Amino acid sequence: MNILFLTDNFPPEVNAPASRTFEHCREWVRAGHEVTVICTAPNFPKGELFAGYRNRLWQWEAIEGIRVLRVWTYITANVGFAKRTLDYLSFMVSGFLAGLLVRRPDVIVGTSPQFFTNCTGWALSLFRRRPFVFELRDLWPESIKTVGAMEDSVWLQAMERLELFLYRRSAAVVSVTESFKRNLISRGIDSDKIHVVTNGVDLSRFHLLAPDLALREQLGIPAKAFVAGYIGTHGMAHALETVLEAAAMMRSDSDSGRKPDARAMNDSLAIQPIYFLLLGDGARKQALKTKAAEMGLDNLIFVDTVPKAEVPRYWSLLDVSIIHLRKADNFTQVIPSKLFECMGMGIPVLHGVAGESAEIVQREGVGLVFEPENAQALCGGVLRLAQDRALYGDLREHCLAAASRYDRSTLARRMLALLERLA
Incomplete structure (x- = not known):
């Protein structure tokens, strides 16, 4: 079978x-x-080309047997609605033209969150007379309204109509959450065409690792410190100001201006200081760094995006992983993919996302759930895991046991079976 993926x-x-x-x-x-993948020259999230790449009309490469065709697009940083829309539209056009020239596929897959990629997939399915599969990773444009990037308008309503059109014209929709499936059904999409294949973890890369002590020393993290970390995009949806507020509450220095209630809550800091690590880039990264400097957060460390192969080294530094999104109804339908990587690494989570993903955390027993955008609740979770070693050990064991149920290889085969039936 020949699969074309956009x-x-x-x-x-x-x-x-x-x-x-x-x-x-x-x-x-x-x-x-x-498998042929049509994509852009790598530039996310800063809008800067990665070393060794150029924004050419097209360029081929092979990655572990996958044929990769990178096409020209309007490149911009992951900030600003208008410029990002130009980026999406340019890929819609160049991806379509490239899709006409590659060998005729048996099935065409387009992935969200933004659905202009799926416009390309649908159009190619008409010209190539092959089935089109819409992979639904986010409810876009609903998420645009949720983060406040754009108010409700005629333009957004038109995009929502286009979104529904693409769901209806697809041969199948592959949703990453049950909540997304329920959302589509409530909006009139045939339930029989919606298939759920959740995110998962590549267990060949994300598995139990000893802490990288050299990296820990390089970052200036004290040997006895308990490390709570966030690894991922620093965007509008993630409300990482909550982590900064928690770091401010948990500084061990009595002259740091901590709130008295936080000091009383955390008498153990003199024995085991709490450090926060934020790794990644995104639209809010610079603003967060500026705010942290203004707050004098000497217990919080920012790290820019690192190569994919290096990410597990940074995961190994964390005693607990923070997963967080803004407090919004739309995000109750989201399951952050880093949850599964935490399971694979055996890292308990502090989960500040309500809804389906919180249900997974509680069902699998892999962490503690706290109210989104509640820094005090986040502090309480960090302290509880730092002090209750029996609870921490139980959560760690549950993470490792649960990881096999979300093995990416198994999930990929499940999606493959659907593509084979359609082809």
Whole structure:
């Protein structure tokens, strides 16, 4: 079978869409299928080309047996609605033209969050007379309203109509959450065409590792410190100001201006200081760094995005992983993919996302759930895991046990079975 996959993001980019697409396509190649990915030159999230790449009309490369065709797009940083829309539209056009020239596929897959990629997939399915699959990773444009990037308008309403049109015209929709499936059904999409294939973890990369002590020393983290970390995009949706507020409450220095209630709550800091690590880039990264400097947060460390192969080293530094999104109804339908990587690494989570993902955390027993955008609740969770070693050990064991239930290889084969039926 010849699979054509359309996506904005692909390695060496390291965000969730790039990882999911690569890991699925790699498994499909191993199963004996031919996979061609049409994508952009790597530039996410800063809008800067990665070393060794140029924004050419097109350029071919092979990554672990996957044929990768990178096409020209209007490149911009992941900030600003108008410029990002130009980026999406340019890929819609160049991706379509490239899709006409590659060998005729048996099935065409387009992935969100933004659905202009799926406009390309649908159009190619008409011209190439092959089935089109809409992979639904986010409810876009609903998420645009949720983060406040754009108010409700005629333009947004038109995009929502286009969104529904694409769901209806697809041969199948592959949703990453049950909540997204319920959302589509409530909006009139046939339930029989919606298939759920959740995100998962590549257990060949994300597994139990001893802490990288050299890296810990390089970052200036004290040997006895308990490290709570966030690894991922620093965007409008993530409300990482909450982490900064928690770091301010938990400084061990009595002259640091901590609130008295936080000092009383955390008498153990003199014995085990709490450090926060934020790794990644995004639209809010610079603003967060500026605010942290103004707050004098000497217990918080920022690290820019690192190559994909280096990410597990940074995971190994964390005693607990913070997963957080803004407090909004739309985000109750989201399952952050880093949750599964935490399971694979055996790192308990502090989960500041309500809804379906919180249910997974509680069902699998892999962490503690706290109210989104509640810094005091986040502090309480950090302290509880730092002090209750029996609870911490139980959560760690549950993480490692649960990881096998979200093995990316198994999930990729589940999606492959659907593509084979459609083809």
